[in-house]
Amino acid sequence: MLQIADKTFTSRLLLGTGKYPSFEVQEEAVNISKAEILTFAVRRMDIFEPSQPNFLEQLDLEKYSLLPNTAGAKTAEEAVRIAKLAKASGLCDMVKVEVIGCDRTLLPDPVETLRASEMLLDEGFIVLPYTSDDVVLAKRLVDLGVHAIMPGASPIGSGRGIINPFNLRMIIEQSSVPVIVDAGIGSPKDAAYAMELGADGVLLNTAVSGAGDPVRMAHAMKLAIEAGRLGFEAGRIPEKNYAVASSPNEGLIT
Amino acid sequence: MNIQLNGRQQELSADIKTIAQLLASLSLEKRIVIVELNKEIINKTAYAERPIRNGDKVELIHFVGGG
Numbered sequence: 001m002l003q004i005a006d007k008t009f010t011s012r013l014l015l016g017t018g019k020y021p022s023f024e025v026q027e028e029a030v031n032i033s034k035a036e037i038l039t040f041a042v043r044r045m046d047i048f049e050p051s052q053p054n055f056l057e058q059l060d061l062e063k064y065s066l067l068p069n070t071a072g073a074k075t076a077e078e079a080v081r082i083a084k085l086a087k088a089s090g091l092c093d094m095v096k097v098e099v100i101g102c103d104r105t106l107l108p109d110p111v112e113t114l115r116a117s118e119m120l121l122d123e124g125f126i127v128l129p130y131t132s133d134d135v136v137l138a139k140r141l142v143d144l145g146v147h148a149i150m151p152g153a154s155p156i157g158s159g160r161g162i163i164n165p166f167n168l169r170m171i172i173e174q175s176s177v178p179v180i181v182d183a184g185i186g187s188p189k190d191a192a193y194a195m196e197l198g199a200d201g202v203l204l205n206t207a208v209s210g211a212g213d214p215v216r217m218a219h220a221m222k223l224a225i226e227a228g229r230l231g232f233e234a235g236r237i238p239e240k241n242y243a244v245a246s247s248p249n250e251g252l253i254t
Numbered sequence: 255m256n257i258q259l260n261g262r263q264q265e266l267s268a269d270i271k272t273i274a275q276l277l278a279s280l281s282l283e284k285r286i287v288i289v290e291l292n293k294e295i296i297n298k299t300a301y302a303e304r305p306i307r308n309g310d311k312v313e314l315i316h317f318v319g320g321g
Contacts, residue, residue, distance in 0.1 A: 016321030026319075041320025044260045044313060045287060047280055056317045057286055069320055081293075085315050088288045088295045156321070183321075205321030 002201050004094070004178055005126045005147045007065060011036045012195070013225050014067065014180060016205020020214060023055055029208055029218035030059075039067045039096060039203065042082045066092040067128065073099050076115035083120055095120060096150065096182075096203075097129040106156040110137050117146050130182050133167040139174055148177050150203060153194060154184030157206045161190035165197055172198040188217075188224035195228025196236070258311045266306070274301040276312070288315040 002009040015035035020026035040056060068086035073079035076099065083095040097116050101109025108130055117129045121144060128148045129141055138149050151171050154160035161184065162168060172179045178200035185191050185204040194202050202225055211217035255266045270276050273296060277283045289296045290313040296304055
């Protein structure tokens with residue numbers, strides 16, 4: 001079970017809702033993923049096209065917890081404004097703090113992320129900051145009292161997978177709150193790897209929405225995350241430099 | 255009356271005096287929409303009374319797909 005603040009989730013997959021080829025595909029992908037937490041962005045309505053379908057309005061909101069992000073914010077103050085707008089919907093009390101510090105890499109701004117997290121905690125939000133894989137920054141966020149930390153595997157949408165497992169493992173070992181590996185996941189192997197490192201969950205979007213068959217990939221990610229978690233809980237064998245025979249050395253037929 | 259609606263100048267007909275009437279005129283009354291008036295988030299329960307005045311800046315916000 002994944003526990004974030006006072007909420008408990010069976011699924012350890014958090015799924016983004018951006019860039020699917022169609023609503024039908026998206027709905028099927030969400031269903032088969034068994035994700036219980038869905039991320040959204042907060043934007044101006046296109047009021048001159050108000051009849052456009054909105055995925056959120058087609059969802060059974062009893063079944064899902066919404067995790068709005070503050071994407072688009074470049075400062076803590078902008079992130080707080082977006083978070084408050086999201087909360088005013090009455091549909092959510094969690095927020096993914098996302099304050100981007102560089103347009104090319106979309107890497108988070110560590111100073112503004114820390115400030116935004118502090119301000120949002122003061123406002124009573126359940127705060128899940130998207131952060132880099134910096135071990136000390138993660139510790140500072142945990143010390144602030146955030147409810148989960150979400151270090152990136154690699155840059156958003158890059159699909160490069162886990163480029164710094166060493167740092168992620170240290171973040172996981174040091175954290176007293178759930179660690180959700182967010183951003184950069186490309187394939188099921190990446191998701192399984194994150195879970196084998198001991199992550200409490202994985203947040204991904206493009207890896208599913210941009211896949212050749214998003215529905216099959218959503219299913220694959222669900223299985224990969226379950227497999228990785230089971231493997232972590234089971235405790236893997238230590239790595240050795242040389243072979244160790246699986247068959248007995250006794251009773252050899254000579 | 256002229257307001258700034260989602261960043262664009264918008265002329266409103268004379269019978270639109272409240273947020274509720276503005277949302278109805280845009281067929282948004284049943285949609286998931288968050289209203290910000292001059293940077294202040296407006297509680298849903300206040301839509302019917304809260305007046306809109308000439309020069310107001312109104313933002314109509316919703317959730318879209320995102321990661």
